[in-house]
Amino acid sequence: xxxxxxxxxxxxxxxxxxxxxxxxxxxxxxxxxxxxxxxxxxxxxxxxxxxxxxxxxxxxxxxxxxxxxxxxxxxxxxxxxxxxxxxxxxxxxxxxxxxxxxxxxxxxxxxxxxxxxxxxxxxxxxxxxxxxxxxxxxxxxxxxxxxxxxxxxxxxxxxxxxxxxxxxxxxxxxxxxxxxxxxxxxxxxxxxxxxxxxxxxxxxxxxxxxxxxxxxxxxxxxxxxxxxxxxxxxxxxxxxxxxxxxxxxxxxxxxxxxxxxxxxxxxxxxxxxxxxxx
Numbered sequence: 001x002x003x004x005x006x007x008x009x010x011x012x013x014x015x016x017x018x019x020x021x022x023x024x025x026x027x028x029x030x031x032x033x034x035x036x037x038x039x040x041x042x043x044x045x046x047x048x049x050x051x052x053x054x055x056x057x058x059x060x061x062x063x064x065x066x067x068x069x070x071x072x073x074x075x076x077x078x079x080x081x082x083x084x085x086x087x088x089x090x091x092x093x094x095x096x097x098x099x100x101x102x103x104x105x106x107x108x109x110x111x112x113x114x115x116x117x118x119x120x121x122x123x124x125x126x127x128x129x130x131x132x133x134x135x136x137x138x139x140x141x142x143x144x145x146x147x148x149x150x151x152x153x154x155x156x157x158x159x160x161x162x163x164x165x166x167x168x169x170x171x172x173x174x175x176x177x178x179x180x181x182x183x184x185x186x187x188x189x190x191x192x193x194x195x196x197x198x199x200x201x202x203x204x205x206x207x208x209x210x211x212x213x214x215x216x217x218x219x220x221x222x223x224x225x226x227x228x229x230x231x232x233x234x235x236x237x238x239x240x241x242x243x244x245x246x247x248x249x250x251x252x253x254x255x256x257x258x259x260x261x262x263x264x265x266x267x268x269x270x271x272x273x274x275x276x277x278x
Contacts, residue, residue: 020078023071024071027067027070034070037066037069037073041061041062042062044065044105044107045058048128051100051103051104052096052097052177052179053177053179054128054132056132060134061130072120076112076116087119087122090122090125090126091122093182093201094125094129094183096178097128097183098121101121101125101128102121105121105124129183132179133183144171144173145163145171145172145190146184146186146192147160147172147175147194148175148176148177148181148192148196149177149211150177150196156211157175158212163193163221166218167230170230181194186201190229191205191206191228191230192204193206193207193221194208194209195209244264245261245264
């Protein structure tokens with residue numbers, strides 16, 4: 001500006017606001033404002049874990065989130081709104097993550113005396129989503145079936161046990177909650193079985209059933225598995241232990257039903273390793 005002989009304090013103020021409201025790569029950690037903002041990032045992460053049931057490491061993202069809050073603070077103070085280019089997609093596909101983030105930013109909003117826009121909330125939600133994705137280090141199995149429940153624990157594990165017993169040779173994920181589902185790698189997923197309604201992602205079919213499926217719901221699951229190309233009607237009948245027990249029971253007395261069921265389970269497990277390859 002000096003080179004062009006511009007001496008205008010308004011121009012200087014505008015440039016300061018523009019620079020401070022942009023994303024930072026590095027900050028001075030001894031800065032007073034940074035020291036005031038860091039406790040808010042730690043509190044956000046703790047609140048997010050409490051509300052979601054996730055286990056995001058405070059150490060893993062607290063620094064980067066604090067740096068982000070610095071630019072967020074300046075945008076709010078200078079009234080320079082940020083526009084997220086794909087906001088609707090974030091709100092739709094990461095709805096649960098987004099809504100929890102909206103709640104955890106409230107103390108920060110109270111501190112800066114400013115309500116964050118949905119665009120700003122989407123940016124912060126990305127930090128939490130990224131941390132959750134990093135936690136899942138295992139590579140998804142090809143043709144995997146995701147099992148999603150409200151909490152990812154309790155009755156959801158009973159559902160998983162029933163699915164694994166009924167559909168041998170098909171790989172089911174460990175039960176996950178909605179938050180984990182929203183932030184999972186779905187590249188090799190063929191089908192989602194859920195006890196709650198979910199938003200469809202990547203056009204992957206979703207089958208919604210109860211934690212203890214009825215006979216009708218088992219037929220719905222059968223049809224979904226067949227339609228997804230994970231099995232045929234013949235293989236489903238062949239590897240169903242309960243069906244085999246019913247057949248045996250029609251012609252012979254079963255003295256130890258549970259023992260026979262366990263033995264058949266072991267046998268079919270070995271058999272499907274070679275025969276059930278989709």
